Amino acid sequence: xxxxxxxxxxxxxxxxxxxxxxxLIAGFLxxxxxxxxxxxxxxxxxxxxxxxxxIGETLRQTAPLIMTALGFAVANIAxxxxxxxxxxxxxxxxxxxxxxLSFPDLPGFLxxxxxxxxxxxxxxxxxGIAGFLRAYFGTSEVIVTIxxxxxxxxxxxxxxxxxxxxSRDASERIPEAANLRMEWxxxxxQNSTLHSGIxxxxxxxxxxxxxLRKTTLGFEIRSVGMNPNAAKYAGMSAERxxxxxxxxxxxxxxxxxxxxxxxxxxNIFVQGAVPSLGFDGLAVALLGLSNPFGIVLASxxxxxxxxxxxxMPLATGIPIEIVDIIIALIIFFVGANYVIRFxxxxxxxxxxxxxxxxxxxxxxxxxxxxxxxxxxSSSEDEVNH
Amino acid sequence: xxxxxxxxxxxGITKQFGDFKANDNINLSVQKGEIHALLGENGAxxxxxxxxxxxxxxxxxxxxxxxxxxxEIDSPNKANQLGIGMVHQHFMLVDDFTVTENIxxxxxxxxxxxxxxxxxxxxxxxxxxxxxxxxxxxxRVEDISVGMQQRAEILKVLYRGADILIFDEPTAVLxxxxxxxxxxxxxxxTKEGKSIILITHKLDEIKRVADRCTVIRRGKSIGTVxxxxxxxxxxxxxxxxxAVTFKVDKKPATPKETILSIQDLxxxxxxxxxxxxxxxxxxxxxxxxxxxxxxxxxxxxLIEAISGLRPVESGKIILExxxxxxxxxxxxxxxxxxxxPEDRHRVGLVLPMSVKENIVLQTYYQEPFSxxxxxxxxxxxxxxxxxxxxxxxxxxxIANPVASLSGGNQQKAIIARExxxxxxxxxxxxxxxxxxxxxxxxxxxxxxxxxxxxxxxxLVSFELDEIMNxxxxxxxxxxxxxxxxxxxxxxxxxxxxxxxxxxxxEKARAATQSPDGKEKR
Numbered sequence: 003x004x005x006x007x008x009x010x011x012x013x014x015x016x017x018x019x020x021x022x023x024x025x026l027i028a029g030f031l032x033x034x035x036x037x038x039x040x041x042x043x044x045x046x047x048x049x050x051x052x053x054x055x056x057i058g059e060t061l062r063q064t065a066p067l068i069m070t071a072l073g074f075a076v077a078n079i080a081x082x083x084x085x086x087x088x089x090x091x092x093x094x095x096x097x098x099x100x101x102x103l104s105f106p107d108l109p110g111f112l113x114x115x116x117x118x119x120x121x122x123x124x125x126x127x128x129x130g131i132a133g134f135l136r137a138y139f140g141t142s143e144v145i146v147t148i149x150x151x152x153x154x155x156x157x158x159x160x161x162x163x164x165x166x167x168x169s170r171d172a173s174e175r176i177p178e179a180a181n182l183r184m185e186w187x188x189x190x191x192q193n194s195t196l197h198s199g200i201x202x203x204x205x206x207x208x209x210x211x212x213x214l215r216k217t218t219l220g221f222e223i224r225s226v227g228m229n230p231n232a233a234k235y236a237g238m239s240a241e242r243x244x245x246x247x248x249x250x251x252x253x254x255x256x257x258x259x260x261x262x263x264x265x266x267x268x269n270i271f272v273q274g275a276v277p278s279l280g281f282d283g284l285a286v287a288l289l290g291l292s293n294p295f296g297i298v299l300a301s302x303x304x305x306x307x308x309x310x311x312x313x314m315p316l317a318t319g320i321p322i323e324i325v326d327i328i329i330a331l332i333i334f335f336v337g338a339n340y341v342i343r344f345x346x347x348x349x350x351x352x353x354x355x356x357x358x359x360x361x362x363x364x365x366x367x368x369x370x371x372x373x374x375x376x377x378x379s380s381s382e383d384e385v386n387h
Numbered sequence: 388x389x390x391x392x393x394x395x396x397x398x399g400i401t402k403q404f405g406d407f408k409a410n411d412n413i414n415l416s417v418q419k420g421e422i423h424a425l426l427g428e429n430g431a432x433x434x435x436x437x438x439x440x441x442x443x444x445x446x447x448x449x450x451x452x453x454x455x456x457x458x459e460i461d462s463p464n465k466a467n468q469l470g471i472g473m474v475h476q477h478f479m480l481v482d483d484f485t486v487t488e489n490i491x492x493x494x495x496x497x498x499x500x501x502x503x504x505x506x507x508x509x510x511x512x513x514x515x516x517x518x519x520x521x522x523x524x525x526x527r528v529e530d531i532s533v534g535m536q537q538r539a540e541i542l543k544v545l546y547r548g549a550d551i552l553i554f555d556e557p558t559a560v561l562x563x564x565x566x567x568x569x570x571x572x573x574x575x576x577t578k579e580g581k582s583i584i585l586i587t588h589k590l591d592e593i594k595r596v597a598d599r600c601t602v603i604r605r606g607k608s609i610g611t612v613x614x615x616x617x618x619x620x621x622x623x624x625x626x627x628x629x630a631v632t633f634k635v636d637k638k639p640a641t642p643k644e645t646i647l648s649i650q651d652l653x654x655x656x657x658x659x660x661x662x663x664x665x666x667x668x669x670x671x672x673x674x675x676x677x678x679x680x681x682x683x684x685x686x687x688x689l690i691e692a693i694s695g696l697r698p699v700e701s702g703k704i705i706l707e708x709x710x711x712x713x714x715x716x717x718x719x720x721x722x723x724x725x726x727x728p729e730d731r732h733r734v735g736l737v738l739p740m741s742v743k744e745n746i747v748l749q750t751y752y753q754e755p756f757s758x759x760x761x762x763x764x765x766x767x768x769x770x771x772x773x774x775x776x777x778x779x780x781x782x783x784x785i786a787n788p789v790a791s792l793s794g795g796n797q798q799k800a801i802i803a804r805e806x807x808x809x810x811x812x813x814x815x816x817x818x819x820x821x822x823x824x825x826x827x828x829x830x831x832x833x834x835x836x837x838x839x840x841x842x843x844x845x846l847v848s849f850e851l852d853e854i855m856n857x858x859x860x861x862x863x864x865x866x867x868x869x870x871x872x873x874x875x876x877x878x879x880x881x882x883x884x885x886x887x888x889x890x891x892x893e894k895a896r897a898a899t900q901s902p903d904g905k906e907k908r
Contacts, residue, residue: 216764218757221744229737234696235728236748237717 017289017296020335021303028328032320042320049313050306056313058191062266064305065199066091068298069258070283072210073251075292077129077143079214080247081227082136086147087255088280089154090128092273094121094256095263096158099173099270100166102180102263110179117180118260125256126249128154133248137241143248151276159272172271182265197265204298206254211294223247255280285333304329391418393455394551394582395440395471400449402435409435410446411606417551422573422583424597424614426590426626428823429794432606433586437553440584441473442466453551472549474540476556482529486522487511490543514545518575533682534565541572552576553584558592559821562681563851563884570596588626588823590619591852602626627825637835640859642671646812646843647693652702652712654685654692662688664867665702670812670843675834677858677875678847681887685867686847687729690816694726695719706812720749725810727801729817729847731794735801738790742782743771745789746804778803779829795826802833813837816847831857851880865889 029039050060070087077084084090098121102113128150135141166173182197214220225233226243234240258279263270286304290296311325395417402410410432417423427433438444440451442460451458453469460466480489487508495502511524520538528536537557544552554573558566573583573596585597593600593614600617602609602625609625624630647670656662662685670676680686691697693704695716704712711719720726728734736745747756747767755766771785780799782792789797798818805813815834819827834857838844848854854861855875862869863886871892873882885895 216762218752218760218762221751221762224740225737225748228739229733231734232737232748234716235694235726235734237715237720239715 013291017291017300017336020289020332023335024328024332027331028324031327032324035320037318037320041318042314042324045314045317045320046307046310046325048310049317050310053192054190055192055194056309058187058194058196060302060305060309061191061200062194062196062305063309064301065197065203065265066258066261066279067282067286067301067304068203068207069261070255070279071286071290071297071301072206072294073125073129073254073258074284074287075290075294075297076210076214076223076247076254077251078287078292079227080223080243081230082133082143082244082248082251084129084132084147084248084251084255085144085284086129086132086150086154086280087251087283088276088278089147089151090125090252090255091259091262091280091283092158092276093128093154094125094259095277096161096166096259096270097121097124097256098180098260099176099263100161102176103166103174106177106179108179113177113179114182114264117176117264118257121260121263122253122256125259126253129248129252129255130245133245136248137244151280155273155276162270162272166270173269175269176264180264181268182261183268195266197261199261199265202257202261203301206257207294207298210254214294219246255283258283285329289332289336391420393417394419394453395584396452396455397436397440398450398452400436400439400451401447402432402439402444403447408606410439412449413603413606413608415601415608415611417582417584419582420577420580421598422577422585422596424585424587424593424600425603426587426593426600426622427603428588428626428825429821431603431626433603434555435606436603437473437555437584437586440466441471441553467547467549470548470550471553472544472547472551473553473555474537474544474557476559478536478540480528480536480539483527485525485527486531486539486542487524489528489539490524490546494547511542511546514542518545518572518579520572532565534561534568537561537565537569538572550580551582551584553586555586556588556821557585558587558589562849562887563880564681564888566592590622590824593622594619604628623824626823635831635835635856637857638839640674640838642674642859643841644672645669646672646707647845648703648705649693650703650705652689652692652704653700654688654697655700656685656688661700662867663692666864666868668862668869670845672811672843673838673841674859675838675844675846675857677854677861678845678864678869679851679854679861679883679887680849680864682849684864684887686816686864688867689864690726690729690814690847693719693814694724717749720808720810723811725805725808725813727798727805727813727815727818729820731797731801736789736797739788741786742775742780742789742792742800743767743785745800746771746774746785748804750808774803774807775800777807778833795822795829798822798826798830802830806833806837810842812843812845814845814847817849818846819848819850819853827853851883854883855880863887871895 025043029043032039032042048056050056070091073090074084074087098117101120102117105113108116129147131150132143132146135146136143162173163169163171182199184198187196187198188194214224222233222238222243225236225238226240230240233243259277262277262279282304286297286300290300307325307329311322314320314324315322393416395415397413397415400410400413401408413432413436415436425433425436435444439446440460442463442465445461451460453471458469460469481492484492487504490511491502491507496507497503508524515522515524520542522535522538522542523531528539541552557569561569577583587593597614599611600614600622601611602622604626649666649668652663652666653661654663666689668676678686688697692699692712695711695714695718699712702712703710706719706722706724709722711722732738737748747770750756751762755763756770757763768785774780775782775785778799780792780803781796789800792800818830818834822830834844834846846854846857858875861873861875861878861883863871863873863883865887866889870889871886873892879899882895882899885898886892
């Protein structure tokens with residue numbers, strides 16, 4: 003058990019250190035441009051947690067991030083690199099709004115959940131295409147989902163212009179019954195855009211943790227992700243697991259998109275690119291080590307950075323780009339640490355006493371550990387297929 | 388021997404990892420032109436010591452002398468310069484490259500900025516001829532046999548000018564014939580004045596090739612002995628620290644009804660060529676049938692077909708009266724099939740997962756381990772704790788990843804899982820590969836125990852000793868067919884070797900019974 007605790011601690015060091023280093027280096031950057039980093043960070047903090055309004059905004063930003071990150075993580079744990087989260091989230095957004103606009107007369111207790119569900123279904127279907135192709139034809143899900151991002155973007159814009167609206171760039175606002183916002187939340191946070199999506203996101207994080215850790219399906223997903231050969235040998239259906247995990251992944255992403263549509267913007271408009279929500283989710287999942295609770299914390303950090311960053315230029319004159327640099331640095335260090343640890347692990351395995359001599363153990367051991375915790379190996383595999 | 392010059396002298400080498408001493412005051416001296424075996428169980432500290440010698444690890448204390456001069460070997464490059472080279476157990480070759488390209492990789496000689504492949508090829512050919520390595524320098528690695536790949540590794544080390552060669556478990560992947568070739572090569576190397584350190588835990592190999600042997604146990608050097616004057620039994624006792632029995636203690640088999648019957652089975656390999664070509668075989672309750680054969684004669688495809696991991700083209704596999712060919716793995720498992728897979732890391736275990744999760748890898752969906760799709764952690768823990776205890780799987784905790792266990796304990800965990808499900812038919816494929824004497828003893832006795840409980844056991848192994856010791860009948864597999872079935876008490880390794888190389892039973896019998904070809908061992 004002691005070993006496990008130490009492992010958890012070790013696992014936490016990487017993300018914590020990465021965050022710290024990210025802030026530290028960005029601080030030096032501010033110094034280099036003649037700004038006081040302490041002022042900058044104070045403004046950043048005040049702009050994200052400084053008042054109920056900012057807290058509300060931060061949480062609103064956090065909710066869909068949790069969803070897209072959970073979505074990415076599920077696929078990742080099953081061994082797939084779902085880079086199409088963004089497209090799936092966009093479709094979730096479009097379809098939830100479209101549904102809400104199409105059935106404005108439904109009562110609220112039906113319209114809201116059904117609109118939500120429309121978004122979930124759209125995201126699941128979109129990711130499911132890649133899952134199906136992967137399971138039965140061995141097609142790389144990386145390439146398929148990247149391409150589906152473009153289809154979602156351009157197809158979505160076509161829908162908005164020609165089907166949802168009459169050649170306009172933005173849809174009507176959704177009916178009040180489909181609104182995720184709640185009056186008490188708005189009042190509590192002094193008219194912020196906070197909506198109930200944050201509760202849904204937190205519940206989903208708990209559900210995903212239970213699903214992955216406590217159910218047979220989660221057991222299958224983890225087994226297939228960490229060692230597909232052993233999973234097959236043990237009688238699990240790799241095809242079924244692949245498709246289910248991709249459906250889940252897309253469903254979560256779609257739900258994140260639906261939150262944007264039903265809670266934040268409350269309409270849909272023509273997009274220039276797939277929402278950054280998708281790619282931020284990928285980064286959050288990486289920082290959160292694909293663990294649902296880690297993802298909640300990482301989402302909160304990213305949400306705070308994004309919201310707080312907007313206050314920084316006003317308060318101190320530090321450009322908002324510095325926030326993007328912080329985020330980039332954090333991701334960089336998570337990634338770099340990952341590489342460094344990979345080598346440290348390999349080295350200690352090769353040389354450490356007790357495990358010494360099991361040369362075969364090391365060889366397959368390291369790669370398999372990799373497949374389990376990271377997405378690198380899986381994406382590389384795909385390219386080779 | 389004492390007049391020979393000493394090329395390597397390691398004095399008082401200690402290597403500490405935290406509190407753990409992987410090497411504790413080890414002494415080793417290697418003389419010019421000798422084959423010096425380094426014997427020890429898995430985890431005894433052999434590899435650590437060799438990593439120190441080849442510059443991968445720095446010792447905590449101790450001194451190394453190379454050719455009488457004190458040397459600071461702080462990097463693999465330094466070891467290279469001193470003429471120390473390692474032939475790795477897992478070949479470090481690029482499959483798409485030719486042998487020449489692989490060998491010059493990292494020390495390419497150039498002419499006007501362009502790699503001088505022609506000169507390199509010539510040099511490698513000369514080296515190959517000189518030591519009788521028979522390697523084709525322009526062949527692509529993926530096209531050559533495992534044995535030749537290993538010889539390419541040897542060439543690589545020689546090409547870099549090594550005088551002291553470290554062989555890390557070199558025979559693990561070789562067939563008996565390839566082992567013979569390797570031994571010849573080792574002798575021709577020492578004849579040319581090279582020195583060899585042979586890391587191994589196989590006693591018969593040491594007897595066959597080594598001049599002296601240093602035994603390491605739990606990080607300490609137990610002693611260096613002259614191999615000729617020492618018996619295998621003595622070496623084994625030194626290595627394990629207690630008396631070891633080699634013979635598997637078993638009563639004669641009492642085979643009963645047929646459990647598994649394979650009829651005219653045809654299975655294709657990954658290249659879509661027939662690998663199993665109309666194979667027939669029966670395994671009865673209460674017997675161990677051993678499949679002997681050189682790697683690549685369809686054994687893996689046969690096992691995969693039986694276990695449902697590979698499609699059957701034609702023919703039948705009947706398990707307890709039920710046809711199971713082309714059924715799903717889960718269905719086959721549920722009809723009473725246990726499988727100790729050939730490759731425990733690639734197939735048998737999910738290494739990053741915990742011991743307990745690996746224990747229920749096939750049964751997690753059944754009660755009491757789960758109900759309505761929800762896992763029952765308590766039931767899983769209780770069951771795993773019971774098996775870990777019963778099968779003596781040594782782990783700090785059943786929650787630790789199975790990757791943290793030693794190879795022997797990983798294998799015990801698999802055996803616990805497969806045997807405890809109480810299958811009527813059990814396949815054990817290479818069950819003791821890479822394990823040390825103690826673990827082998829244990830696993831063999833477990834297999835015989837299954838047999839005595841009236842189960843049918845199919846043992847597939849490249850180790851003839853194992854086949855001879857454990858099986859009640861031996862089926863020799865050659866090019867996808869069973870070419871002969873013999874009883875272990877009526878045959879010998881030589882006859883099996885001939886059968887494995889494709890000659891008929893009559894021919895093999897005739898050859899081994901002629902006066903000059905009799906009883907080698």
